[in-house]
Amino acid sequence: MITKLLIANRGEIALRVMRTARELDVATVAVFSDPDADAPFVHAADEAVALPGSSPADTYLRGDLVIAAALATGAQAVHPGYGFLSENAGFARDCAAAGLVFVGPTPEAIDAMGSKTAAKELMAAAGVPVLPGVVVEEGTDLAAEAARIGYPVLVKAAFGGGGRGMRIVTAPAGLVEAVDSARREAVSAFGDGTVFLERYVERPRHVEVQVVGDTHGTVVHLFERECSIQRRYQKVLEEAPSPAVDDALRAQLGKAAVAAAQAIGYVGAGTVEFVLAPDGDFFVLEVNTRLQVEHPVTELVTGLDLVRVQLQVAEGLPLPPEVLDARVTGHAIEARLNAEDVPAGYLPVTGTVHRFAVPDLPGVRVDSGVADGSVVGVHYDSMLGKVIAHGATRDEACRRLARALAETRVHGIVTNRDLLVAVLREPEFRAGEIDTGYLDRHPELTSPVPDSEVVALHAAAVVLADAAARRAAARVQRPVPSGWRNVPSVDQVTVLAHGDDELEVRYRRTRDGWRVRVGDTALDVGAVQVTSERVLLTVGGVRRSLAVHRVGEEVFVDGPAGSTTFTEVPRFPVPGSQAGEGSLLAPMPGTVVRVAVAEGDTVTAGQTVLVLEAMKMEHVVAAPTDGVVGELHAVAGETVDTGAVLAVVTAVES
DSSP states (O other): OOOEEEEEEOOHHHHHHHHHHHHHOOOEEEEEETTTTTHHHHHHHHEEEEEOOOSSSGGTTOOHHHHHHHHHTTTEEEEEOOOOTTTTTHHHHHHHTOOEEESOOOOOHHHHHHHHHHHHHHHHTTTOOOEEEEEOTTHHHHHHHHHHHHHEEEEEEEOTTTTTTEEEEEEGGGGGHHHHHHHHHHHHHOOOOOOOEOOOSOEEEEEEEEEETTTTTTTEEEEEEEEEEEEEEEEEEESSSSOOOHHHHHHHHHHHHHHHHHTTTTOOEEEEEEEOOTTTTTEEEEEEESSOOTTHHHHHHHHHHHHHHHHHHHOOOOOOOOTOOOOOOOOOEEEEOOOOOTTTTTTEEEEESSSEEEOOOOTEEEEEOOOOOOOSSSSSSSEEEEEEEESSHHHHHHHHHHHHHHTEEEEEEOOOOOHHHHHHHHHHTTTOOOOOTTHHHHHHHHHHOOOOOOHHHHHHHHHHHHHHHHHHHHHSSSTSTOOSSSOOOEEEEEEEEEEEEEEEEEEEEETTEEEEEEEEEEEEEEEEEEEHHHHEETTTEEEEEEEEETTTTTEEEEETTTTEEEOOOOOSSSSSOOTTTTEEEEEHHHHHHHOOOOTEEEEEETOOOEEEEEEEEEEEEEEESSEEEEEOOOOTOOOOOOEEEEEEEEEEOO
């Protein structure tokens, strides 16, 4: 019987495991890195042990330190969550050697599935359909093998997952570079640069099946999840059941998934991932020997607690009747709320979360690892949390999730919230007509055009709230209106930056109310109730309530039409604080892994100048125009901050 459990993970999954452990009266132990010392999951644990350092390699990937923490606190078991050590067979063996229960499959099962190439051979032997491919080794004739498989081909890391170390190649010209790039990323993310080529199925769906097995030889499946909405091969939205799977196909997928699990003697909760072709054929992609990020949608449609099942299996109990007789009820959809700049190409974003609030709505669940004041750094995944909705039908679940996300407030960092809402409300998605190329076919969702009227209204709310805050803080003549003069004079002026634009906002208090002009847009502002954090105003006969939250120079406005972030432009900028023309700035904090040019080189627009690595993924910094590299400040191996000048490209006049 497990009475104390160490969670060898962080963030939302650590909190998720703790929630079930608390319900089972199991004491919990957290381990944490230096940046996570004040994280919510650390405070939620009964005990916590520090892992000195910041990088995963120094902390959460140090199995020896994790085991030492478990032994020091008297924990009997270790739950690895997902990522980090969850699919590390050596760690599972070390736990057993230390007398600890590893809440997961056997080391042998992890070994069998740890290499995607070896796993494919095992799956094929078990009668599970697999895609043709080849491991890239020294001396492999890449061109010949790719031609044999047939373009397009997928370059894929043999160890790991999460979309890292993956590249699609459509023609021979880009094959070598794709293999080299995938290898570098795989080494960084998984410590092994082995990659393989595989046939890439065009317009596929990504469908996976949840399996659970016990130590008594029973293995069952808990139906499928649809995970086709992806960016950079990483999932964005997941749902259960799949809108493309009928009862007959569900039975076939479930049978194949159980066969795959039985082939390796699977114990615990795992997932068999398939690619589903447009003609209905399916092929196994991999078996993830751990709990998946998207497990909540399965929990909501089955009524099961998968972490509870994991702990029961780890204690040696047989699968309970509610698992053996599980049924699907309703529909569930999960959205991954990430700290990333979608229009900039899903670049990960770092910073402080000044406010994090998801509305408490019926049928909506939130699994999050952040709170007000949390810091999102460069060392770990960019996911802030997951918002999941359950409804009687898919349409109901979509509506609930869209509303919950639309009313969610995340201040201080850029997120993918608007993309998630747009997808959930898009007709093609609502009809279930999706595949892994969905986002590529809908650029309007990833690069939306801001509504100028909404931006103007929100800018007006900023200046009015600021005026109210100044009056509230005034030490003398507090009742006197902001900007008051005996004789009418010039308007008050504030300049707000919104994206790449700067908005000049002119405003003045008159006898009839406020007169506001945002750029060329004049707003007929009627009745106004203003505080420093809430603006209730009527424009064009329509009254709206807008929430305003200022943190330093940043101002966040939330209202019925969405959210807007502004930065107040200083009236007198510090000399030298602005980058010169042609400067290539670091789009996020990261490490320079490759410099592709030298000072004096001639470059063309779009040519790679250097490559940054952040959150274990590579990001290319390219020349914005044809020109000459006049300055080069970046050095391979150097860590840079957001906004750092990496190079300067002087444009060539045509």
